[in-house]
Amino acid sequence: MTLLAAGCSAPPAPAAGDGLVLLAHRHPGMAMSPEMFDPPDFVLYGDGLAIARDTDDRGVVRLTEYHLTPQRVNALFSDADDADLFDDEDYRLDEQIADGGVLVVELRTAGTTHVVQVPAPSSDDFGARGEAAEYAESLTPHTWPAGDFTEAPAPYRPATVAVTYSIDPTLDTPTSPWPLPAPTADGCVLLTGPAATLAQETGETTGRMTAWRHGDTTFHAWVRPLLPDETNCADTTIRHTL
Numbered sequence: 001m002t003l004l005a006a007g008c009s010a011p012p013a014p015a016a017g018d019g020l021v022l023l024a025h026r027h028p029g030m031a032m033s034p035e036m037f038d039p040p041d042f043v044l045y046g047d048g049l050a051i052a053r054d055t056d057d058r059g060v061v062r063l064t065e066y067h068l069t070p071q072r073v074n075a076l077f078s079d080a081d082d083a084d085l086f087d088d089e090d091y092r093l094d095e096q097i098a099d100g101g102v103l104v105v106e107l108r109t110a111g112t113t114h115v116v117q118v119p120a121p122s123s124d125d126f127g128a129r130g131e132a133a134e135y136a137e138s139l140t141p142h143t144w145p146a147g148d149f150t151e152a153p154a155p156y157r158p159a160t161v162a163v164t165y166s167i168d169p170t171l172d173t174p175t176s177p178w179p180l181p182a183p184t185a186d187g188c189v190l191l192t193g194p195a196a197t198l199a200q201e202t203g204e205t206t207g208r209m210t211a212w213r214h215g216d217t218t219f220h221a222w223v224r225p226l227l228p229d230e231t232n233c234a235d236t237t238i239r240h241t242l
Contacts, residue, residue: 011081012109014073018047020229022076023106024136026121035208037164037224037236039063042139045228048073051156052141059208063156063225066141072148076139080107083135089128091118103136160226161196161203162236164188167219168211175213176206178221182214188233190226199223 014021025040038061044050048068055061068076080086085105103121107114121133141153165183179198183189191199203223212221224236 011074011078012086012107012112014044014046014077015108015110016046018045018049018228019108020044020106021046021073021108022080023104024139025104026136027102027104037162037222039224039227039236041136042141043227044068044073044076046073048150049228050141051227052139054142058206060204060206061208062204064142064153065156066153067150068141069148069150072144077107077109079138080105080135083131084128085116085132085135086114087128089116089132091116091129091132093119103133105132105136156225157197157200158225158227159192159196161191161199162188162224162226162233163191163199164222164224164233164236165219166221167217169218171211171218173211175211175218178212178214178219182217183219183221188236190233200225 020043022042022044023040024042025038028035038055039051039053042050042052048070050066050068052064052066053061054064085107086109101120103116103118105116105118107116116132118129118132121129121136123130123134123137125133141148163180165186165188167183167186179202180191180195200223208222209220212219226236230236
């Protein structure tokens with residue numbers, strides 16, 4: 001049993017249930033269209049399910065799911081408390097940096113949602129800004145010990161995948177054959193079953209700026225697996241207005 005020193009209080013606990021309790025994402029300062037649909041860098045749900053994003057140099061996005069122990073979940077909230085993320089700190093800069101990006105950390109406790117926004121974050125900063133950035137950078141479960149998990153990590157494979165199309169008849173770059181039905185217009189569609197599996201496998205093996213062709217139609221297509229708390233295409237865009 002851990003005894004709290006006099007005057008100290010226990011860190012806030014995550015909200016009950018299996019809903020979203022922690023989200024961290026660094027939004028780029030000058031986002032290209034595909035980045036608008038990127039999943040967050042890290043999300044955690046109350047049942048211990050965590051999903052982390054990895055993007056390689058080609059812009060290929062892969063998601064891995066982890067199942068955390070209750071002790072690890074509580075430790076993440078304790079670390080957030082140590083970083084003063086529940087204290088309504090002022091993270092603003094004296095001057096605007098147009099392309100510096102914004103770090104968003106969302107923590108949900110009983111009855112309260114805490115949203116931290118840090119412009120142009122850097123773990124080299126002093127004080128609250130540096131602590132917030134350092135906390136976000138620590139959310140890398142592939143570096144954590146095996147004892148933090150109740151089962152082995154695995155690729156995240158949801159039942160539903162969103163595909164956003166941008167038709168461009170002027171594309172003059174080399175194109176690849178699109179393995180799914182051709183889009184009929186710009187916009188987003190939801191895929192399930194074998195089509196969702198094929199779409200996700202396609203997205204995990206090609207860059208985000210790949211030019212596609214189906215018959216006479218040329219276009220870009222951005223594949224976005226739905227997270228457990230997402231149900232439609234609108235949920236896949238950036239969650240916070242920055």
